Amino acid sequence: AQKVTQAQTEISVVEKEDVTLDCVYETRDTTYYLFWYKQPPSGELVFLIRRNSFDEQNEISGRYSWNFQKSTSSFNFTITASQVVDSAVYFCGLNAGKSTFGDGTTLTVKP
């Protein structure tokens, strides 16, 4: 069975602060993919990143960075210098044949 836990239900920061969204997963599969999606108020899920289980290199894309640690089964997401437009629900997930999503973290960035 697969499980994804996003322990932080809601996070509120002030613009320009850095913020990290935590994601912990469980799977018995050795080959799997982890991913993050953003769901803005409009409701449509927007793909952010996908990582395979054999690639533990951290990734940076602009103000976004991801830290994958297999030893702790975590795939955390950091937004540097947050902006109001980053306000959304962020979902972490796992795919080892079927996609499983966490319940999301609602991020509010205040001006």
Next chain:
Amino acid sequence: EAGVAQSPRYKIIEKRQSVAFWCNPISGHATLYWYQQILGQGPKLLIQFQNNGVVDDSQLPKDRFSAERLKGVDSTLKIQPAKLEDSAVYLCASSLAAVVQETQYFGPGTRLLVL
């Protein structure tokens, strides 16, 4: 390139009524998914199609939910009869192929309220 299209965007029905949702995936995408997203939760996979065949429907409540993808393109998801707990957003997604590394692209969803 056009994204995943869904209709209607909103639907309000009374319990025990029937409802149907439509999805048109991205052109060329062989795999189509239907998810249910209850308020405050992440999307839950209901059914996955590869072309017009079912790959996984283990979480589809088959006593009331049905889905089809007759020509391997568009798909419809039906609920008959609806229950109060079916109130949710129904998301359709598509990907090029049914392999774990393929990115799923989501439509805007259909928001269903059952009264």
